[in-house]
Amino acid sequence: MTASDANRLPLDRAIPVRELGLIAMDMDSTAITIECIDEIADFAGVKAEVSAITASAMRGELDFQESLRRRVACLEGLSTDVLRGVYEARLQPSPGLDELMRFAREHGVKTLLISGGFTYFTERMRARFGYTYTRAN
Incomplete structure (x- = not known):
């Protein structure tokens, strides 16, 4: 199944709201x-270096810990x-995030924001959107 296929699952395969306990999502x-x-x-003027390290990790040449270090x-x-x-200048929520978070709150569904990045951002996202939990570095 491709990601495109997952976006077209028939509604009869959807999870009933009453059975949802947690919605977990990656941040970046x-x-x-x-x-x-x-x-x-980019702000620091080292985007090319950081992007090269990220690309190397995505190819499996570095593990996550070494890449992050x-x-x-x-x-x-x-x-x-x-x-x-x-x-303030660049972080924008993905389309539909406001609606998803509102839905979760209205239905008592807990939410978890996960990031391989920094708590600076996840904590601000928690304050802004009301995540129940966050986990980051």
Whole structure:
């Protein structure tokens, strides 16, 4: 089954709302339209380096921990002003996120935002959208 097929599942295969206990989602390029670490790197002038490390990890040449360590090393010494700049100027929710979060609240469904990125962003997303739980680095 492809991702495209999953988007077209018949309604009779949908999970009844009363059976939903938790909606979990990734943050970068799922709940939001950007990859935060790439945008931080862009602000810091090291986007090409960070993107190359990310691409290497996506090809399986680096594991997640090593990839994260190398990318964070490229960003060493940045102030929180850069994080704030990314959050305020570039972070946009993906289409439908507001509606999904409202639906979850109205139906008592817990929500979990997961990120391989930074708590700076997940905590602000929690405050803005009302996630029940967040997990990040």
